[in-house]
Amino acid sequence: MTSKINKSQVHPAISSNQQQRFSSAEQAFTKQDFQTAESLYRQLIQENVQVPKIYTQLAMLCAMSNRIAEAKSLWTYALTIAPAFVDALLGLGDICKYEKNFIKAADYYKKVIAGNPQHALAYLNLSYCYKQIGKLNDSITACEKALAIAPNYIQAKEFLGQVLITKGDLTQAKQVLNSVLSENSKSVKALYALGNLLKSQGDFEQARECYQQIFSIQPEFSQAHFTYSVIHKYVDKNDPHVRLMQSQYQKPNINLDNKIQLCFALAKAFEDIQDYETAFKFLDEGNSLRFGGYNYHIDSDDLFIKNIIKIFNKEAISAINIETESSEIPIFIVGMPRSGTSLVEKILATHTKVHGAGELEYFFELGTSGLLSETSDFLFLPLNNYAKKTLQDIGKVYIEKIKSLTKEESYITDKLPFNMLLVGLIKLVLPNAKIIHCVRDAKDNCVSIYKKNFTTDNYRFAYNLKALGQFHRLYTELMAHWHLTFPGEIYDVHYESLISNPEIEIRKLIKACGLEWQEECLNFHKSKAVVTTASAYQVRQPIYNSSVGLWQKYESFLSPLLNELDKS
Template sequence: MHKSYVGRRRKNPARIEMQEGNETPTRDQIESVVSLYNGGELDAAHAATTELIEKFPAASILHNIRGAVNARKGNHEGAAKDFQNAIDTNPAFPDAYNNLGVALKKLGRQQEAIENYRRAVSIKPDYAEAYFNMANALRDLGRQEDAVSNYKQTLRIAPKHNGARNNLGVLLNKLQRYEEAVSQFSAVLLANPNFADAYNNLGLALKNIGREEEALASFAKATEVKPDYAEAHYNKGSYLFDLGRRQEAEASYAEALRLKPDFAEAFRSLGAVKRYEKDDPQIPYIKSLLDRNDISDNDRMHLNYALGKVSEDLGQHREAFTHYQNANFLRKKFLNYTPDLERRLFRMVRESFEDVERIKNIYRAPAEPFRKTPIFVVGMPRSGTSLTEHILASHSQIYGAGELTTFGMAVNSVWSGGEVTAEQLQTIREKYLADMNRRDVAEPFITDKMHLNYRWIGFICMALPGAKIVHIKRRSIASCWSIFKYYFSDFGNGYAYDLDDLGEYYASYMDLMKFWEERFPGAIYNFSYESLTENQEEETRKLLDYLGLDLEQSCIDFHETKRAVATISSMQVRRKLYKGSSEEWRKYENFLKPLIARLGED
């Protein structure tokens, strides 16, 4: 939902460094073309450099300069050729390797870019900008820990490189290393108190550790430094939404749209906090934006989600379904999702735990008690996981930590398929408990609501015996319809945007849960969303009995609990339970018949 804005240290994409030697033009000739480049006279600079290259074809500096000119003109193919020529004529030219990396990154050839950055720093070990560029490329490839290392290396060489420090903070925040992220942004702002992006990013990090007033103040400071900063108003609105402060969230979204009237994402988010009436002036305006030919697919997607909500509010169910379908088509296209990776993962997990007795024979987890007993809340999105965690977090003995990536990252750090080993399980245990023990909370229980942890239940049972696993079950068609009509900001729900993919994924999820029940009988507590809405007190009491805790009235009055809920269910958990929420799909039944049949629903 939220955006992190990444600071850039310099405007020009390439570095020009003058050098003289045999078979090179004079310094005056070089300075004349550099002057044209710096003055923005790119066509003249290109022509002058080309003329000099004809006279001095072995002068690597000239190829480097023309590459920089081509890069500024947006001709990245030409730039890459020029930088390669500079390297061919001088294989020990670190700036040319760095510049080639920049051009290749622009062309989407990230791995080749990284290889050239590495060559640059092998020649010039104190080349901070090449380390910075390499960190950015590694980050974009999803190699997050490698990116962190390279940002830190940049800062060891150039401690005042605020671009690297800001980007490091953004990445640490994404990795849920929130305190470290706050430290980086604070250091940036100490050096540059007018860095609006850093205030915005600091706000995002502070909200993740529950420092509510400081986070809101940081967003406010971002807009004070940069009054037209629509994105900071948007992020403030998103946090107010998480906090259940509906009217204030709506006001922040409205301010973002005042500053940036075509802010498609803000229109989508605004739909979560307001109910549209047929004479709302925003409706024709959103439609006019969608009719434009010059908007991006990403904006078109957000606008379709927005109009889906508009049509739903107006009772126009056919139109709503069409808009949601159009939005999902564009989202799936952007993610380039195919079910192959999911199929492979489900297969690998089952194969690895097929002979669960072998695993039990090779590994026994240490017997020491948990400092904080983990409660894994798992299930499909939109099944009631946020509601369940909010009920639990309303108990005096339970801290609600939200969606943690820790366990999945621990598994992925040591296992990629094949036999599960004792060493892997011990490493997973140590990494997860180290993260839990770092959390400065007084409650003896701590929830982890990463719903995708259902995939790792075998690892949880083996590495963390005694941990609690609460599986939320909701009627399949209700859950799937709710998934289909909502936008997920992360990349981990690619199956959600196509009804066929959704039906297949849901069936695989159910098969895997059945598999875990067979392999680890009694380890999973199944908690029915529908039963909860029918008999709240009894079901809540039974859930707490499973945890060994007494019922507290605060768990019944969960809607009064003040805490941030950073999911699309934020507003739902602020209301009392009501019956019938699992019947909303019936308004769209005619459009969902293939999915209903795939799910085996009546």
């Protein structure tokens, strides 16, 4: 904060002149004359006026102009004047939320609620934080409390629909979202969430209608453009949606996130019409903009993967004597992103004894939060450094969590690709779990990754061709280590073989999972099971080979990637 306060000189009261300037500042703020408002607030702070709202309003102005550190300092100081001041608590909560420190943000919102139990906004913000840390039931409860306080709180209804979708309660989610749209047919958030829900269920026509409604209401809502592009087949550059996206893309002062999403969507459109040079131009720009938002270097992943290989070796694992979880329920589907994990899960989930759970974070969170810490530089320690109960509980808690997902099927698939990092831990604590490894041609796999604007920040290597090639080499080294450590216990599914000989490869896959053959597994694309990943559209199509060898269309642009892959 730029204006320092000398507490020994604090004025116990505010003069009439200061009160008049304070009122003028508030009026200027209301009229969005932010320059005048800030000048007046700063005068009052310089005079040591101890009114918390002065600090919170100036903090708000700082936050609005991205001066986050000063905003944080001002809101923090306001709490020294009035420890329960709502605006300051909300402001600090919002900063923590912005910084993705959702646990700390939740603590601030709880403090607001403790003093103001009818504060609907605090409940909604708390709901958002709970969703981000995976506490979906708590998120739903907080959202419902916001609605109990303010039944017409449309933002809370919109968010409740999103949380219910994440939880998989699609029937109730659809009811909530339709209820929002009956009250406000122009709610783009409800339309977008409903469109995504319909897409996950394979109802692409109705999903398209939802996205198209968004275009007419709020054409700058770029998420809808991006998602629509995935399920739409473009035939020429005069497609109305291409023209609409280009008009949005060319707007001055376009929001960075919007520009990134439009770049990826336009790349998809131009690839469809086989204009690969223009497609790559948009791909390269979208990836460069996204990569520029990270401070990523391959060294961190190199160190982590080398640490995994060192710690989870055959001798160390065999020396650990723990009471393992004997369940055969989980089937882990691992590999690089975009390597066919969704396709393999869709095939398996067609079997009557298998529940497709999608990309679960459960095991990865249990394994990393339980075994990595700041004191170990977030690297694994030798296995004998961990208490037996710590290791045993990872398997036990994981099985408890996935059992709650279904009461009908005997097996549950978990297709989080990055569980490939924890294969050693999986086999240590869940020795009877099946591991299915999806393998795809390195060049096609990396190009497919480069074409995807992921919704999480988990794949930072994905947005730079050199880093992508470097990471793929690390992945290859890691999987070779797992095959040596657990010979015969990891089943490789080769994407190209699956595409060219589906019946033979599907029969082998079903057998590898210890399942009896069911003819329906060949008709996986007709299944009504929900698919929430980026491949929701592709896996509902019959087997196709158009993506095999696609990298060659972009070969002249891929030198940084190809140079790295050639080092393998």
